[in-house]
Amino acid sequence: MAEFFHPSRDDITLTGVLGAxxxxxxxAIVRRLALAEQGLNCxxxxxxxxxxxxxxxxxxxxxxxAGVVRMVKRGVENIxxxxxxxxxxxxxxxxxxxxxxxxxxxGPIPLAxxxxxxx
Amino acid sequence: MAEFFHPSRDDITLTGVLGAxxxxxxxAIVRRLALAEQGLNCxxxxxxxxxxxxxxxxxxxxxxxAGVVRMVKRGVENIxxxxxxxxxxxxxxxxxxxxxxxxxxxGPIPLAxxxxxxx
DNA sequence: ACGGAAGTTCGAAATTACCGAACTATTGGA
DNA sequence: TCCAATAGTTCGGTAATTTCGAACTTCCGT
Numbered sequence: 001m002a003e004f005f006h007p008s009r010d011d012i013t014l015t016g017v018l019g020a021x022x023x024x025x026x027x028a029i030v031r032r033l034a035l036a037e038q039g040l041n042c043x044x045x046x047x048x049x050x051x052x053x054x055x056x057x058x059x060x061x062x063x064x065x066a067g068v069v070r071m072v073k074r075g076v077e078n079i080x081x082x083x084x085x086x087x088x089x090x091x092x093x094x095x096x097x098x099x100x101x102x103x104x105x106x107g108p109i110p111l112a113x114x115x116x117x118x119x
Numbered sequence: 120m121a122e123f124f125h126p127s128r129d130d131i132t133l134t135g136v137l138g139a140x141x142x143x144x145x146x147a148i149v150r151r152l153a154l155a156e157q158g159l160n161c162x163x164x165x166x167x168x169x170x171x172x173x174x175x176x177x178x179x180x181x182x183x184x185a186g187v188v189r190m191v192k193r194g195v196e197n198i199x200x201x202x203x204x205x206x207x208x209x210x211x212x213x214x215x216x217x218x219x220x221x222x223x224x225x226g227p228i229p230l231a232x233x234x235x236x237x238x
Numbered sequence: 239a240c241g242g243a244a245g246t247t248c249g250a251a252a253t254t255a256c257c258g259a260a261c262t263a264t265t266g267g268a
Numbered sequence: 269t270c271c272a273a274t275a276g277t278t279c280g281g282t283a284a285t286t287t288c289g290a291a292c293t294t295c296c297g298t
Contacts, residue, residue: 014220015141022138042245052288057246076244076295091220093212101133101210161276171257176277195264195275 004064004071004078009086012067017091020066021098025051026059030068031109033082034099041077123183123190123197128205131186136210139185140217144170145178149187150228152201153218160196 021027029046033039046056060080063069067086071078087095140146148165152158165175179199182188186205190197206214 014217014224015143015146017141018137018146018217019141022134022136022141024134027134027137043243053245054247054288054290055286058286058288060245073294078245090224091216092223093216094220097210097212097216098133098137101213104211105133105209162274172276173257173259173278174255177255177257179276192263195273197276 003073006064006070006083007067009067009090012083012086012090014091014094016066017068017087017094020063020068023059025056026063027098027102028109029059029063029080030082031099031102033069033080034084034095035109036081039072039079039081041079043077045080122192125183125189125202126186128186128209131202131205131209133210133213135185136187136206136213139182139187142178144175145182146217146221147228148178148182148199149201150218150221152188152199153203153214154228155200158191158198158200160198162196164199 021030025046025048028048032045036045042053042056042060046059048056060069060071060078063080064071067083070081070083072081073079082095084095140149144165144167147167151164155164161175161179165178167175179188179190179197182199183190186202189200189202191200192198201214203214
């Protein structure tokens with residue numbers, strides 16, 4: 001399969017980003033990715049037992065096409081990272097304020113859901 | 120008609136707010152409302168000739184139910200204001216960073232679209 | 239080559255958004 | 269008081285989007 005499509009930095013739109021993050025599942029994914037240093041595959045970034053994987057695949061595609069997440073194939077898995085530099089360059093402070101708001105309103109990501117595998 | 124439903128401050132959700140603002144029309148409405156000192160009726164806040172009024176009515180309802188906008192009946196019109204205090208209390212800095220990102224990425228609201236009637 | 243792991247794609251069903259038409263409520267004027 | 273205009277809402281059908289199970293593809297280890 002060919003590489004994934006990613007919008008260039010200047011093609012990232014504010015409403016696109018807000019819409020992508022305006023969903024519980026996708027926001028949770030991005031929160032986990034933001035915690036991870038080196039990127040996470042889809043299964044680790046989105047370990048929600050109740051959400052079918054086809055739905056999760058769609059969520060990752062939405063995040064990618066909105067310019068929030070970069071996806072790179074590595075073997076059998078896709079490594080996802082938050083496009084922090086691009087987002088910070090285009091919308092300074094936005095991502096941090098959203099992540100801070102998520103933490104303030106909903107608390108830190110529970111340990112059981114931590115992507116780094118820490119117990 | 121009864122009063123409009125508004126979520127209490129603590130019932131405002133982050134994904135609700137982001138979803139409400141993740142739309143060109145609704146973000147433009149909120150940008151205008153944020154500029155206005157004393158609130159605007161729907162027609163002034165959303166002077167988009169190409170958007171039907173039933174659609175605009177739905178947009179205002181979404182903004183209201185997400186907790187972004189407060190609506191008060193005054194005579195034949197509804198006065199809309201951004202719920203700035205509630206939003207700032209619940210998600211400090213979020214609204215400002217979104218408005219700043221909108222201005223940075225799309226520029227200031229054009230004079231012809233200014234809600235204060237200034238030429 | 240086989241089997242498992244990780245995701246994607248497809249298609250149908252469910253949900254949601256859009257918009258024209260009709261309706262309600264309020265105000266100002268004849 | 270009655271009429272018309274203004275400002276929005278509601279309703280109903282259609283269009284667009286989202287969801288999700290099943291089948292498929294790709295890659296890696298054995």
